[in-house]
Every structure is written in structure tokens, then in C-alpha cells.
Amino acid sequence: MKNKLWSTIVVVAAVVAALTACSKSSNEGAQVVTSNTTSENSTKVEISHVLGTTTIEGKPQRIVTLFQGATDTLLQFGVTPVGVVESWAQQPMYDYLKDDLQDVTYVGLETQPNLEEISALKPDLIIATQVRHEEIYDQLSQIAPTVVSTILYDIRETTSLIGQAIGEEDKAKALITDWEGRVSDFNSKISKVEGWPMSVSVINFREDHARIYVTGFAGSILNELGFRGPKNLEGDDLEIVRLTDKESIPNMNADVSFQFFEDNEAVNKTYEEWTSHPLFQNLDSTKSNQQFRVDEITWNFAGGLKSAHLMLDDLYEHFKIEQ
Amino acid sequence: MKAWTIRLFQGKVSLQLSMRWLVALFILSLVLIGLFIIALAAGSNWIPLHEVILQLTGYIDTHSFVIGTLRLPRILLAILVGSSLGVAGLILQAIVRNPLASPDIIGITSGASFGAVTFITLGTGIISMQLLPVAAIAGGLCTALLIYIISWNKGVTPIRLVLIGIGIAAILKAGISFMIVFSNAVVTTKAYIWLTGSLYAASWSDVSAMLLWMLIPVPILLVLGRSMNVTELGDDAAVNAGIRVQSQRFVFLMCSVILAGTAAAYAGGIEFVGLMAPHIAKRLTVRAFNRLIPLTALIGAILVLVADIIARTMFLPRDIPAGVFTAAIGAPFFIYLLFHNRNR
Numbered sequence: 001m002k003n004k005l006w007s008t009i010v011v012v013a014a015v016v017a018a019l020t021a022c023s024k025s026s027n028e029g030a031q032v033v034t035s036n037t038t039s040e041n042s043t044k045v046e047i048s049h050v051l052g053t054t055t056i057e058g059k060p061q062r063i064v065t066l067f068q069g070a071t072d073t074l075l076q077f078g079v080t081p082v083g084v085v086e087s088w089a090q091q092p093m094y095d096y097l098k099d100d101l102q103d104v105t106y107v108g109l110e111t112q113p114n115l116e117e118i119s120a121l122k123p124d125l126i127i128a129t130q131v132r133h134e135e136i137y138d139q140l141s142q143i144a145p146t147v148v149s150t151i152l153y154d155i156r157e158t159t160s161l162i163g164q165a166i167g168e169e170d171k172a173k174a175l176i177t178d179w180e181g182r183v184s185d186f187n188s189k190i191s192k193v194e195g196w197p198m199s200v201s202v203i204n205f206r207e208d209h210a211r212i213y214v215t216g217f218a219g220s221i222l223n224e225l226g227f228r229g230p231k232n233l234e235g236d237d238l239e240i241v242r243l244t245d246k247e248s249i250p251n252m253n254a255d256v257s258f259q260f261f262e263d264n265e266a267v268n269k270t271y272e273e274w275t276s277h278p279l280f281q282n283l284d285s286t287k288s289n290q291q292f293r294v295d296e297i298t299w300n301f302a303g304g305l306k307s308a309h310l311m312l313d314d315l316y317e318h319f320k321i322e323q
Numbered sequence: 324m325k326a327w328t329i330r331l332f333q334g335k336v337s338l339q340l341s342m343r344w345l346v347a348l349f350i351l352s353l354v355l356i357g358l359f360i361i362a363l364a365a366g367s368n369w370i371p372l373h374e375v376i377l378q379l380t381g382y383i384d385t386h387s388f389v390i391g392t393l394r395l396p397r398i399l400l401a402i403l404v405g406s407s408l409g410v411a412g413l414i415l416q417a418i419v420r421n422p423l424a425s426p427d428i429i430g431i432t433s434g435a436s437f438g439a440v441t442f443i444t445l446g447t448g449i450i451s452m453q454l455l456p457v458a459a460i461a462g463g464l465c466t467a468l469l470i471y472i473i474s475w476n477k478g479v480t481p482i483r484l485v486l487i488g489i490g491i492a493a494i495l496k497a498g499i500s501f502m503i504v505f506s507n508a509v510v511t512t513k514a515y516i517w518l519t520g521s522l523y524a525a526s527w528s529d530v531s532a533m534l535l536w537m538l539i540p541v542p543i544l545l546v547l548g549r550s551m552n553v554t555e556l557g558d559d560a561a562v563n564a565g566i567r568v569q570s571q572r573f574v575f576l577m578c579s580v581i582l583a584g585t586a587a588a589y590a591g592g593i594e595f596v597g598l599m600a601p602h603i604a605k606r607l608t609v610r611a612f613n614r615l616i617p618l619t620a621l622i623g624a625i626l627v628l629v630a631d632i633i634a635r636t637m638f639l640p641r642d643i644p645a646g647v648f649t650a651a652i653g654a655p656f657f658i659y660l661l662f663h664n665r666n667r
Contacts, residue, residue, distance in 0.1 A: 086641070108640040111512055112523045115393050116367040117640045131509050134452045135524040142392060150448070152509055211508075239507045 047164050050130050051137050051148045059167050060125035060145075066113050068094075070127040070149070072304020073158045075100050076175055077168055083121045085110040088301040089262075096298065096310065119143045125165055153217035153303035155179070175305060182312055187226050189321045199228040201254035201285070204300065205261040205271045212241040212252055217303045221311060230254045231284070249279035257285035260296035292318050344614055347607045351621040355402070358628050362398045363390055365636050397525040401631045401645070402624040403533045404522070404590040405600070409623020410544070410616055411582035412597025413604070414575050417551050417612050419481040423660060425598035426583035429488030430470055431463050432594070433495040435587035436518055438462020440499050443514045444506035456532065456588035463584030466491060467576060478569050480558075484576075520593030520646025522631050529589045536585040540578035547574065548613035555612060593646045595653020596626050602660065626652075 045056045064083035065071040071084045075097065083105045087094045092106050105121055108114035110132055118126065118140070126146040133140065133148065140146040147165045149157050156176060163172020190196060200222050202213040213219045214229050216239065228234065231253045233241070243251065261267050274280055285291050298310040316323050363375045370378075370386055377383045378390050412425040419429075426432045442450070442458035470491050474483040499518070503511050550571060554561040561568050583597065600623035604615050630648035637643075 106640050108642050111516055112521065112642045112644070114367055114635075114640045114642045115524075116389055119388055119393070120367060131447055131513065134447075138526065139392065139524065142388065216508075242504055244504070 043167070045164065045167065047147055047161075049148045049161065050150045051134065052141075054141070054145045054147050054165075056125065056145045056147075056165055056167075058124075060123075060165065062121065062123045063125045063127065063166070064107065064118055064121060064123040064144070066107075066126065066128040066133055066140075067110050067149075067152060067303075068301060069153055069155065069158050069303035069305075070129070070162065071101075072097060072302050072306050073155065074127070074162055074166075076159075076305045077162060077166065077171055079166060079168075080104070082123060083107045083118060085113050087297075089297055094297050094302060096302075096306070115139055115143070127162060127165065153220070155221075155303075155305045155308050159305055179305065179308065182309070183224060185323070186312060186315065186321070190226070190319055193319060193321075195255060197226060197228055198256055199231050199234075199254040200256045200258065201230040201252045202299070203252055203257055203259045204296070205259070205267055205274060207266040207270060209242055209244045210252075210270065210274055211243065212238075213300070214238045214241060216240050216300070217307075218258070218299045218311065221308055225312075225315070227256075228254075246274060246277050246279065249274070249277060249283070252280075253283050253285075255284055255288070256290040256292075257283070258292050258294050258299065260294050260299050262296065341609065344608045344618075347618055348621070351618060351625070355621055355625055355628070358625060358632070359398060359402070362401075362628060362632050363394050365632055366394060367636075367639055392527075396527045396530050397522050397631070398628065399530045400525040400533065400589060401522050401628045403530065403537070404586040404593065405596055405624040405627030406620035407533075407537070407582040407586040407623070408593065408596040408627070409600030409604075409619040410540075411579040411586070412599075412623075413601040413612070413615055413619045414544075414551075414579040414582075415597070416601055417555050418572055418575055418579070419485050420555060420557075421481070421485065422602065423598070423657075424485060425595070426579065427592075427594045427597060428492070429485055430492035430495065431467055431488075431580050431583045432587055432592055432597075433492040433499070434466025435459040435463035435584050436592050437466070437495045437498050437502075439517055439587070439591070440502050440514050443517060444502045444510055447510050447513065456529075456585075459588035460536075460581075460584045463580055463587060466495065467580040467584075471573065471576065479572060516644055517591045518646075519644040520587075520591035520649070521634075521644035522590050522627075523635075523642055523644070525589070533585055533589050536581060540581050543574060543578055544613075544616055547571065548616055551575065551612040555610075590627075591644070591646060593627065593630075593649050595649050595657065596623050598660070599653055599656050600626060602656075 043058060047054050047056065062082045063074060063079065065074055065081045066085055068085070068087060071081060074081055080100060081104060084093070084101060084107070086092045086106050086109055088110075093101050093104075105117065107117040107121070113133075113136075115136065123144040126140050126144050127149075128137070128140060128146055129149045129152050131152055137146060137148065147161055149161050151157055159175050160169075160172050163169045163175075202216070202218045202222065204211040204213060212230060212233070214233060215223070219229070223229070230251060232251050241251065243249070261271055280286060294311075294314055298307040298314070360372060360375060363379070364370045364372055366389065370390070374383065374386065375390065378386045408426065411431075415424045415426060415429065416422055418424075436459075438461055439455060439459040441462075442455055446452075446454075470484065470488050471479060473491075474480075474487045476483065503514055506514065550561075550566050553564045554566060554568060554571060558568050561571075586593070600619045601615065603622045604618040607618060608614065626649060627645065631645040633648050634643040634645040
């Protein structure tokens with residue numbers, strides 16, 4: 001009897017495994033976006049992105065943005081979204097974007113946006129990002145055509161994706177050209193400053209640890225502006241480094257250091273502890289007094305085109321360069 | 324007490340029914356059905372109950388997206404996950420004969436979490452997230468086998484199983500922390516949400532996949548559930564009753580692993596349900612293992628469903644991971660159990 005039981009279990013397991021495999025594969029084929037063709041004259045655009053191809057008909061009027069960078073960047077096209085996700089600080093929206101978003105509907109957090117709220121808005125375009133919204137792409141596509149960016153904070157990708165999706169590719173090119181113009185202006189001027197090329201470290205203090213943003217939003221932009229990364233981390237191909245021990249402070253070493261952190265008691269305490277440490281006193285940027293506190297919203301949380309411009313404004317100011 | 328016995332399949336399946344048990348089963352079913360309807364109605368906008376019924380029966384089609392695509396699969400998944408976690412806990416408590424055992428404590432959930440977190444940190448943006456459940460189930464199964472093999476010493480005794488399980492769980496938790504520290508900030512957020520446990524983004528394919536997995540443990544529990552009543556009295560009593568204790572233990576352990584592992588695969592690391600549901604069931608009725616199964620399943624389903632209703636309606640427009648709320652009720656409950664059992 002026992003042997004019979006065992007063989008039954010094995011058979012059941014095999015059947016289930018096979019069925020699971022079937023149900024998975026049948027679902028993967030079903031990611032086609034269908035939209036009814038009511039007006040035959042309207043333009044159709046096919047956009048291929050990291051999670052598939054999306055067909056957009058006409059010019060989208062009701063847009064929902066599901067990550068901070070998309071909200072910021074869409075506004076730079078002069079288009080106001082009908083729905084956005086909450087900001088990470090100054091909830092529900094960052095002060096620098098608040099005025100442009102007075103009548104907007106908030107659809108929850110970037111990490112788990114509320115699908116019912118989104119569908120209630122009856123959008124005709126949703127702008128999402130892979131790392132946050134891959135699991136809900138199918139559901140989002142049933143609500144409205146959804147385009148997905150690959151990297152959360154890549155301002156070029158976000159700008160050109162939005163440009164394609166809302167039929168404003170020329171405007172997207174103009175926005176990128178404008179940004180690149182400012183980048184080369186800054187670059188040509190700072191290269192005349194003594195000590196160029198400079199290395200820079202972007203440091204973030206948290207309740208219980210510190211981080212170095214080697215790439216990330218701020219790191220990537222500084223890199224584009226011609227700055228070098230932290231001296232002891234060069235060539236290591238790192239993104240965001242968490243330091244949990246003060247012994248690793250030398251990794252922060254650079255000619256200039258930008259620091260952003262939340263303004264609360266626990267974080268301020270971490271800041272005091274780390275910056276008063278002898279190893280921190282020994283950093284090049286400490287010795288040459290080249291340390292600046294910057295806004296964590298424009299330098300980290302926002303991740304959009306406007307915040308990149310605001311970050312660049314900060315840099316012009318810190319290095320006392322005329323724009 | 325009034326009792327009846329039902330025998331099916333030449334006595335292979337039999338169930339002793341008592342009045343109290345039937346009443347508990349009836350009331351819990353009613354509660355679950357009530358919650359099911361409320362859950363379908365509640366959300367970012369309240370759909371009147373009669374419209375919910377009409378939509379479900381197909382007379383109207385106005386809410387087919389919100390109810391049919393968003394709420395219904397999520398609610399069904401909550402029920403499946405809750406009942407699986409509850410029964411997984413019941414099985415472990417019976418195998419180990421310790422009221423504090425649950426899949427989260429002896430390493431099965433940690434194994435699934437380790438599989439999932441490894442997949443999230445190494446695979447985000449590279450591999451399709453549809454394969455995440457596979458990684459979680461594989462993690463759970465491998466961990467359970469490892470615990471079983473290490474515990475083997477001419478058979479497996481419950482105490483060895485628990486101690487080794489706790490040890491493996493500690494190692495895996497260290498592994499999870501390691502993966503999280505070495506991943507970048509965006510991926511870390513994703514991993515934390517998974518670890519908390521959330522029914523967000525539940526789809527029909529999740530529900531059907533989970534149902535298919537249930538085909539393995541459910542028949543086993545129906546057929547062999549009765550034999551566990553005896554084993555709970557002790558290995559000697561079970562051997563005298565003609566039960567092969569070791570193979571029974573292995574089969575039931577695997578059932579528990581499949582239940583807890585699939586629940587983790589589709590809803591993440593929802594904690595404490597496996598601990599709470601069996602205890603509440605034992606309070607309601609007699610302590611016979613096979614009769615506790617349906618009650619525990621219902622209570623587990625109710626717990627997770629309530630947690631998810633709160634999670635998606637209390638903080639609108641935010642949608643919070645449901646695991647936050649099961650942990651909020653579960654942690655004090657665990658302390659209560661420790662306190663209650665201190666003199667045993």
C-alpha cells in the first residue's frame with residue numbers, strides 16, 4: 001500500500017510540474033496590446049521597449065506617470081499628467097514640482113501604485129519603469145498602453161521614451177540638446193579651474209550606515225560632466241556602495257565631496273559620528289575644505305530632467321562659475 | 324457530545340463529526356464568504372453589494388476590470404495563501420509536537436525567501452520576473468530536504484528537526500542580509516517588499532498555478548490525515564498502532580513544505596499565519612488533526628484576507644504589503660504563546 005502511495009505522489013508531482021510549465025508558457029504569449037480602432041485617421045505609433053511593443057493611437061491626453069523621473073520629465077514637455085505616484089519626501093509631491101501639479105491625482109507609492117486608482121483615471125498612456133513595475137505590466141497594459149523604461153534615473157532614456165510615446169520627438173531632441181549644451185558649457189569652463197580633472201564623491205548618510213553614489217542619478221551626471229569617481233574606487237565598476245563600518249571611510253576619498261541626507265535626529269547623529277571620525281578628517285576634501293551639503297531631492301530622489309538642471313545649477317554655484 | 328462517523332472508500336477516508344466542529348466549520352465558512360463579498364466591494368471605490376453579486380453572476384459587465392481582473396484573483400490568492408500557510412503550520416506543529424513550530428521558524432520560509440531574494444538581486448532586469456515563484460519554491464524544497472538529511476540519524480526525531488531547522492534558518496537569513504547589502508538600492512527596496520509579503524499584482528495565472536500545486540498535498544492530507552491523530556500521542560504509540568512513523572513524517576513534512584513554499588512563492592514572506600491559524604482552530608474545537616485541517620485552512624484564509632483588505636483600503640491611495648498587518652497581529656500573539664506555555 002505504501003509503495004502504491006509513493007508512486008501516486010510521484011505521478012501527481014509530474015503532472016503538476018507539466019501543467020505549471022504549460023500555464024506559464026501560454027501566458028507569456030498573451031502580452032499583445034490590443035486597442036479598438038475607432039478613428040481610422042488617427043496616427044498609430046509602435047514603440048518597442050524593454051518589456052514588449054506598445055501601440056499608441058493619436059496623441060495621448062490623459063497620462064499617468066509611475067516613477068519620479070517620469071513625472072519631472074513629462075512636465076518639461078509642457079504636459080501635465082492626470083495621475084502621478086507620491087514623492088519620497090515632502091509628500092505628496094516635491095516642492096519644486098508642486099505648483100505644476102495642483103490638480104493631479106495621486107495613485108499611491110512608486111513601489112506599489114494602486115491599480116484601481118490608475119484605472120479609475122481612464123488614462124490613455126502609462127509611463128512605467130522595469131525595476132519597479134515589471135510584475136504589473138500585464139495589468140497596466142489592460143488599463144492603457146504602457147511604455148517602460150530600463151533604468152530608473154537615466155534622463156536621456158526617460159526623455160526620449162516620453163517623446164516617442166506622446167508624439168513629441170522633436171521636443172525630446174530639443175530638450176536633450178539643451179541639456180547637452182549646458183553640459184559642454186560647464187565642462188569647458190570647469191576645465192580651466194585649477195586642479196581639474198577633479199575626483200568627486202557623492203555621500204549619503206542614513207540612520208545606520210553611509211553610502212557612496214558612484215553611479216546612481218547624481219554619480220552618472222557628475223560622470224557626464226567630466227568628474228572622476230572616488231579615488232580609491234576607480235575602475236571598480238560599482239553603483240551604490242553601502243558603508244556600514246567607519247573603517248571604510250577612505251573609500252570616500254576625493255577632491256570634492258557632495259553630501260545629502262535627511263534632516264532628522266538619527267541621521268544627523270550618523271553624520272556627526274562619521275564626519276568627526278579621524279579617518280574622515282584625513283580625506284582630501286576635508287583637508288581642502290571642499291565639502292558641500294546638497295539637496296537630497298534634486299540630487300537623488302527626483303531623477304528627472306529638471307532635477308538634473310537644478311543639480312547643474314548647484315554645481316555652477318559651488319565652483320563659482322558664471323553660467 | 325453528539326458525534327457521527329462518515330466512512331468513504333472502504334473506510335480509507337473517514338471523518339468523525341461532532342456538533343461543535345460542524346458549528347465552527349459552518350460559522351467560519353459564513354465569515355469567509357461574507358469577507359469575500361466585502362473584499363470584492365471594497366477598494367479605492369466602494370462597489371454596492373448588489374452590483375458585486377450581479378457582476379459575479381454575469382448579469383452586468385460594468386466592473387469586469389476592477390472586479391474580474393484586479394480584485395477577484397487577488398482575493399482568491401489571499402484565500403489560497405492563507406489556508407496553505409495555516410495548514411502548513413498545523414502539520415509542522417503536529418510533526419514536531421510543539422505549539423511554537425511554524426514554517427517561518429524552522430527554515431522553510433527562509434529557504435523560499437533566500438531563493439526569491441537571490442533571484443531578485445541577481446536577476447532583476449535580466450531574467451523575467453515570471454520565474455520568481457520557481458526560485459522561491461526551489462529554495463523552500465531544497466532547504467527542507469537539507470534539513471531532513473542533516474537531521475537523519477537512523478530516523479528523524481522531532482527535536483533534531485527543529486534544532487537543525489532553526490540553525491539552517493539562521494544561516495539563510497544571514498545569506499539574505501548578505502544579498503541585500505551587496506545589491507543596489509532600487510533592488511533592495513524590491514527585495515524588502517517581497518520579504519514583507521504582499522498580494523499586490525496577483526493575477527489569474529498566479530491563482531491557477533497555486534491551485535495546481537494544491538493538488539499534491541490536499542489528497543495526501545485527506546487520505547493520511549487520520550493517521551496523524553495517533554502519531555501526535557508519541558512515536559511509540561504510533562508504532563504500536565502500526566504506523567510507519569518515519570515515512571509518515573517525511574510525507575507530511577513535504578506536504579507542509581509545498582504548502583508553505585508555494586504560498587511564499589506567490590505572496591512573499593507573509594509571517595505568523597502558520598503559527599496563529601492552528602492555535603485559533605484548536606481553541607474552537609477538539610484537537611484531532613484531521614478535523615483541524617479544514618478549520619485551520621478557513622482561519623488562515625480569513626487572517627490573510629482581512630490583512631489584505633486593510634492593506635489595500637486603509638491608506639488609500641497607497642497599497643501596503645499585507646505582511647505588515649499579519650506581523651503586527653502575529654508578533655504579540657507569539658509572545659502570548661510563549662508566556663502561556665512557560666510552565667509546560
